[in-house]
Amino acid sequence: MRIGLDVMGGDFAPDAIIEGAVDVLPHFSFNEKLVLIGDENSIYRKLNEMNVKPSNFDIIPTTQVIEMGDHPAKAFSQKRNSSIAVGYDMLKKNLLDGFCSAGSTGAMLVGASYTVNVIPGVFRPALATIIPCIDGRDSVILDVGLNPDCKPDVLLQYGLLGSLYAKYVLEVEKPTVGLLNIGAEDTKGTPSVKSAYELMKEDPIIDFVGNVEGNNLFRESMPDVIVCDGFVGNIVLKQTEAFHYICKSRNINDPFFDRIDFESIGGTPIVGINANVVIGHGISKRKAIMNMVLKTRAVVHANLAQKIKEAI
Amino acid sequence: MRIGLDVMGGDFAPDAIIEGAVDVLPHFSFNEKLVLIGDENSIYRKLNEMNVKPSNFDIIPTTQVIEMGDHPAKAFSQKRNSSIAVGYDMLKKNLLDGFCSAGSTGAMLVGASYTVNVIPGVFRPALATIIPCIDGRDSVILDVGLNPDCKPDVLLQYGLLGSLYAKYVLEVEKPTVGLLNIGAEDTKGTPSVKSAYELMKEDPIIDFVGNVEGNNLFRESMPDVIVCDGFVGNIVLKQTEAFHYICKSRNINDPFFDRIDFESIGGTPIVGINANVVIGHGISKRKAIMNMVLKTRAVVHANLAQKIKEAI
Numbered sequence: 369m370r371i372g373l374d375v376m377g378g379d380f381a382p383d384a385i386i387e388g389a390v391d392v393l394p395h396f397s398f399n400e401k402l403v404l405i406g407d408e409n410s411i412y413r414k415l416n417e418m419n420v421k422p423s424n425f426d427i428i429p430t431t432q433v434i435e436m437g438d439h440p441a442k443a444f445s446q447k448r449n450s451s452i453a454v455g456y457d458m459l460k461k462n463l464l465d466g467f468c469s470a471g472s473t474g475a476m477l478v479g480a481s482y483t484v485n486v487i488p489g490v491f492r493p494a495l496a497t498i499i500p501c502i503d504g505r506d507s508v509i510l511d512v513g514l515n516p517d518c519k520p521d522v523l524l525q526y527g528l529l530g531s532l533y534a535k536y537v538l539e540v541e542k543p544t545v546g547l548l549n550i551g552a553e554d555t556k557g558t559p560s561v562k563s564a565y566e567l568m569k570e571d572p573i574i575d576f577v578g579n580v581e582g583n584n585l586f587r588e589s590m591p592d593v594i595v596c597d598g599f600v601g602n603i604v605l606k607q608t609e610a611f612h613y614i615c616k617s618r619n620i621n622d623p624f625f626d627r628i629d630f631e632s633i634g635g636t637p638i639v640g641i642n643a644n645v646v647i648g649h650g651i652s653k654r655k656a657i658m659n660m661v662l663k664t665r666a667v668v669h670a671n672l673a674q675k676i677k678e679a680i
Numbered sequence: 681m682r683i684g685l686d687v688m689g690g691d692f693a694p695d696a697i698i699e700g701a702v703d704v705l706p707h708f709s710f711n712e713k714l715v716l717i718g719d720e721n722s723i724y725r726k727l728n729e730m731n732v733k734p735s736n737f738d739i740i741p742t743t744q745v746i747e748m749g750d751h752p753a754k755a756f757s758q759k760r761n762s763s764i765a766v767g768y769d770m771l772k773k774n775l776l777d778g779f780c781s782a783g784s785t786g787a788m789l790v791g792a793s794y795t796v797n798v799i800p801g802v803f804r805p806a807l808a809t810i811i812p813c814i815d816g817r818d819s820v821i822l823d824v825g826l827n828p829d830c831k832p833d834v835l836l837q838y839g840l841l842g843s844l845y846a847k848y849v850l851e852v853e854k855p856t857v858g859l860l861n862i863g864a865e866d867t868k869g870t871p872s873v874k875s876a877y878e879l880m881k882e883d884p885i886i887d888f889v890g891n892v893e894g895n896n897l898f899r900e901s902m903p904d905v906i907v908c909d910g911f912v913g914n915i916v917l918k919q920t921e922a923f924h925y926i927c928k929s930r931n932i933n934d935p936f937f938d939r940i941d942f943e944s945i946g947g948t949p950i951v952g953i954n955a956n957v958v959i960g961h962g963i964s965k966r967k968a969i970m971n972m973v974l975k976t977r978a979v980v981h982a983n984l985a986q987k988i989k990e991a992i
């Protein structure tokens with residue numbers, strides 16, 4: 369298994385990315401290889417500093433960087449020797465089994481649709497992340513940012529994509545699916561959410577358990593899959609981040625709050641594309657990068673993209 | 681000042697409501713009167729049990745109860761001697777300066793539009809609640825549940841309604857206003873939120889500071905007023921509730937988490953109607969009821985409905 373890591377992406381690139389990559393090594397087995405994609409000099413310098421042999425990795429030198437301020441589509445097309453463009457090219461040529469980056473989310477999305485493409489039958493890819501539950505489970509919530517406005521059939525399909533994620537990555541035998549809404553009754557919500565409720569109720573494949581409200585999150589009553597549009601999901605994700613910040617700043621130490629830390633969660637897979645790709649938080653440092661790579665490995669190991677292709 | 685309290689509304693009515701009412705007494709001054717509206721026998725029995733003289737209150741006997749399962753509009757029209765209907769009738773006749781209930785939110789809203797009415801010029805009333813900030817401030821967020829889908833001009837007006845709330849109830853001299861969104865850039869969000877951004881940027885009255893993201897909530901970077909549609913706001917409110925639950929169940933005691941407790945916040949005013957009305961959580965017990973009444977008093981004291989009428 370070969371996982372590509374964009375060494376140039378993220379606020380603390382390249383050093384923090386390389387540090388995270390080094391921390392991955394003890395977790396990888398002999399047939400797993402981490403491929404560092406980025407500026408060769410930086411990689412050798414940092415590895416030398418850390419006393420780590422470059423031969424632990426495959427190193428793919430690139431000369432360009434897509435900056436956070438760049439226009440994603442323009443940058444992806446023009447900077448053909450950037451780490452993101454090279455990563456996607458390698459994915460497309462099957463030189464990588466998975467690819468991850470804490471760089472420009474926009475460019476990562478453009479890259480997905482320009483190279484590996486959306487899986488035929490998928491209406492809209494989604495970003496799917498983990499919400500930990502107080503009972504020890506992990507649930508998946510999607511979309512958390514790609515599609516702020518979702519039509520009912522897109523939400524229905526997120527129920528399926530999320531179920532596949534829960535089943536194959538989180539290893540939940542028969543995942544339950546809830547629709548994030550503002551009440552338990554089927555008359556609640558926006559027109560799109562109300563229609564999605566009807567579609568999900570009738571769907572023979574997903575195990576729909578009805579509406580789930582904000583106060584069910586993190587709690588025993590939380591289903592395995594939470595479906596929402598990317599606007600609401602993004603707010604939920606970032607409000608969780610805010611709570612983690614509050615806990616840290618109040619010196620509250622509790623294992624549950626470690627689980628809501630984005631540094632532990634590591635990254636967010638793009639589900640619905642023809643490759644296993646994970647996006648990390650721009651502010652990722654060493655620990656978050658390590659966990660982003662391990663998340664990518666889990667997604668590759670589950671063969672999620674292939675499983676979705678077969679199910680759609 | 682006369683504040684009406686619906687004694688029959690809420691999961692723990694009437695006993696918990698009367699307990700909360702008794703706890704209000706030491707906070708009220710000689711010219712403030714709490715008006716208990718509900719089943720006379722229950723009120724006298726409970727006050728007797730608590731050794732509290734009924735003369736501490738005005739008591740308005742009612743014979744009917746609007747249940748949580750009732751159809752709000754039908755129940756409000758047919759149960760004319762219910763505590764909610766009587767409360768609104770008294771508000772309309774200026775026999776009360778404010779009214780609060782932990783009963784059926786639907787019936788409370790129907791009551792507002794059937795009796796005291798929306799303030800002319802207000803597009804859509806909103807539910808406005810408090811989000812505490814780690815720096816000690818309180819911010820106001822609206823809407824948290826009335827209008828799941830908001831047009832841009834409604835969101836713009838929420839900026840104004842929220843500013844008036846912050847100015848007159850929270851006593852913030854010049855409140856800042858942020859638009860809850862999924863990125864800092866003005867190109868982010870749904871079409872409606874993007875248009876609202878443009879309208880708010882140009883508005884000469886509110887002090888618009890741009891988009892605010894989920895991770896700004898509770899933090900120093902949170903503006904005094906947070907504008908969002910009722911779908912997103914409701915999720916934010918209830919996710920906060922979930923966090924409070926987690927903290928309690930993990931035995932985490934911290935003054936900040938007391939401030940996010942709905943029992944401390946007490947209730948949510950309906951802003952934009954011709955009266956000062958506060959809605960409490962259905963699961964309110966003694967402490968939450970006391971704080972709901974005190975919140976109502978604060979809203980009456982600020983004369984919020986009148987201030988909005990003058991500003992619109």
